[in-house]
Amino acid sequence: MTMIREFGKALQGLWSLAIGLGVTFRAFVRPQVTVHYPRATVDDANLRTYHGHVELTGKDDAPEIPKCISCGMCAMNCPSACLTVVKQKAPKPTPEQKKAMEEAEARGEKVKKPSAPKNPASFTYDFSLCSLCGTCVESCPADSLRFSNEIYQAGFDRKDFQFDLLARLRSQAEGLSGASPKPVHKTDDDPDNRPDLKTDSKTDPKTEKVEK
Amino acid sequence: MPLELFTIFLALALLAGFVGLNGLVLVYLERKVAGHIQRRPGPFEVGPHGLLQPLADALKLVGKQLITPRGADKWLFWTAPIISFAPVFVLFLPIPFGPFLTAMELDLGLLLILAFAGINVLALCLAGWSSENKWSLLGAARAVAQSVAYEIPLLLAVLAIAFQYGSLNLSTIVSGQGAWPWQWNIMVQPVAFFIYFVCALAETNRAPFDLPEAESELTAGFHTEYSGMGFGIFFLAEYANMIVVCAVATALFLGGWNGPAAPGVWWFLAKVYLLLLVMMWFRWTYPRVRFDQLLNLSWKWLLPLALINLVVTLVLVKL
Numbered sequence: 001m002t003m004i005r006e007f008g009k010a011l012q013g014l015w016s017l018a019i020g021l022g023v024t025f026r027a028f029v030r031p032q033v034t035v036h037y038p039r040a041t042v043d044d045a046n047l048r049t050y051h052g053h054v055e056l057t058g059k060d061d062a063p064e065i066p067k068c069i070s071c072g073m074c075a076m077n078c079p080s081a082c083l084t085v086v087k088q089k090a091p092k093p094t095p096e097q098k099k100a101m102e103e104a105e106a107r108g109e110k111v112k113k114p115s116a117p118k119n120p121a122s123f124t125y126d127f128s129l130c131s132l133c134g135t136c137v138e139s140c141p142a143d144s145l146r147f148s149n150e151i152y153q154a155g156f157d158r159k160d161f162q163f164d165l166l167a168r169l170r171s172q173a174e175g176l177s178g179a180s181p182k183p184v185h186k187t188d189d190d191p192d193n194r195p196d197l198k199t200d201s202k203t204d205p206k207t208e209k210v211e212k
Numbered sequence: 213m214p215l216e217l218f219t220i221f222l223a224l225a226l227l228a229g230f231v232g233l234n235g236l237v238l239v240y241l242e243r244k245v246a247g248h249i250q251r252r253p254g255p256f257e258v259g260p261h262g263l264l265q266p267l268a269d270a271l272k273l274v275g276k277q278l279i280t281p282r283g284a285d286k287w288l289f290w291t292a293p294i295i296s297f298a299p300v301f302v303l304f305l306p307i308p309f310g311p312f313l314t315a316m317e318l319d320l321g322l323l324l325i326l327a328f329a330g331i332n333v334l335a336l337c338l339a340g341w342s343s344e345n346k347w348s349l350l351g352a353a354r355a356v357a358q359s360v361a362y363e364i365p366l367l368l369a370v371l372a373i374a375f376q377y378g379s380l381n382l383s384t385i386v387s388g389q390g391a392w393p394w395q396w397n398i399m400v401q402p403v404a405f406f407i408y409f410v411c412a413l414a415e416t417n418r419a420p421f422d423l424p425e426a427e428s429e430l431t432a433g434f435h436t437e438y439s440g441m442g443f444g445i446f447f448l449a450e451y452a453n454m455i456v457v458c459a460v461a462t463a464l465f466l467g468g469w470n471g472p473a474a475p476g477v478w479w480f481l482a483k484v485y486l487l488l489l490v491m492m493w494f495r496w497t498y499p500r501v502r503f504d505q506l507l508n509l510s511w512k513w514l515l516p517l518a519l520i521n522l523v524v525t526l527v528l529v530k531l
Contacts, residue, residue: 010513017498024249024497034252 052150064173067144070120074136082129090116127161236266245492276440288342293445296335299328300452308383310477322380333359340434351433355424361510366411368518369404372525386468396467405465412457420498458487
């Protein structure tokens with residue numbers, strides 16, 4: 001009985017080998033899926049499923065302003081420390097406002113100080129450090145981060161992969177003129193895509209840096 | 213005498229050219245087949261459809277520095293690739309490419325091929341041993357175990373054909389087969405062909421039996437330490453051996469130079485290349501076998517099957 005079972009198993013194995021050959025033969029005669037870049041470019045259907053670097057999403061009514069609330073959850077959870085979120089500070093009151101507030105305080109009234117806008121002062125991202133784990137996208141409470149489908153990226157310098165995501169969002173919003181979620185492909189020469197990151201937080205004294 | 217010497221040299225040069233050219237063509241084909249099975253173009257940039265890619269690779273390989281690892285046995289280390297390639301010249305002698313295109317008509321042609329094909333194992337063994345490297349040594353050990361295991365069923369499968377014709381002369385065996393596929397030995401001896409082809413894959417260290425090389429486990433097995441043309445010669449020898457085993461299979465089982473119309477060397481080459489393509493197809497389909505599976509397949513299945521096939525053939529021949 002054991003022998004018959006062994007023969008059965010062997011025949012089954014042989015049959016599975018034949019099936020394997022069939023699978024590869026079918027793949028052999030099917031058209032290629034590789035795109036002959038740069039002679040051809042990736043079509044939209046394939047681009048949509050591509051997970052590129054991280055980018056910001058804009059508000060529905062104002063696509064140039066990110067949904068981001070500067071909470072810093074993304075930067076805190078990022079294992080590679082590639083995100084830097086800088087919060088905005090509350091605007092300083094003018095001398096007249098200040099005087100009015102002081103008078104109101106003296107009268108014993110509750111004074112409402114001007115609050116800081118929630119959207120970030122700057123949002124920078126170093127793609128050369130990113131491992132595309134998506135923890136930032138998952139941990140964002142405002143749904144403000146997503147993967148872009150930016151597929152054609154090449155550069156001669158690491159700095160080419162340091163992005164100012166706010167500038168990117170603004171340029172996307174300018175190019176959108178509608179509700180299409182597809183990001184606009186920017187060239188390396190575009191000044192929006194190549195921000196000078198060294199001046200980010202230092203030039204603006206009214207900012208506070210949130211970093212991991 | 214000088215004329216005879218001249219013809220020998222000419223024949224050797226032609227043979228070396230044939231092997232080299234085939235190496236280039238097969239490398240190109242292998243990469244194209246791999247590409248198309250994985251639904252990508254394969255080499256595409258150097259020359260039209262990447263035709264010049266193997267040539268560029270060969271030039272790069274020739275230009276590379278030859279490095280002898282510290283602690284290696286220098287003489288054995290550099291003799292191994294030569295030993296691996298040298299028998300190729302003998303292996304091609306008795307192969308009947310066409311009715312009038314056989315380098316040497318030998319009554320013991322088949323025996324000569326089987327005897328000299330075994331030398332390759334010695335080369336792998338020496339290469340692995342002299343490299344002073346654990347992975348190379350493991351590769352060599354596997355090569356020997358594999359070769360010993362698979363040579364026996366291969367011999368028994370070939371023996372069945374030899375008994376059927378009462379000859380070890382490849383030309384005689386080819387002449388005994390007809391022009392049409394149903395007159396070929398593969399129809400009379402399908403089991404022998406199956407055993408022969410599986411053993412041939414294992415003997416030439418082709419996937420799924422590429423354990424001596426096993427680049428994912430042994431980094432490249434017996435030739436881990438070889439650089440430039442040291443590796444290149446092993447590579448070329450492997451492709452030359454593939455052609456030899458496919459040529460023998462064609463002569464023994466597929467009617468050799470016989471074809472439905474205009475028998476000649478083209479039928480022989482077409483059949484050889486068809487078998488080579490099947491070998492490549494196998495390589496990109498099957499995952500590598502485990503070592504115990506490799507030995508089990510040979511000792512538990514192919515050997516008894518080959519013995520039964522041989523006995524049945526003997527009985528039928530004597531009836």
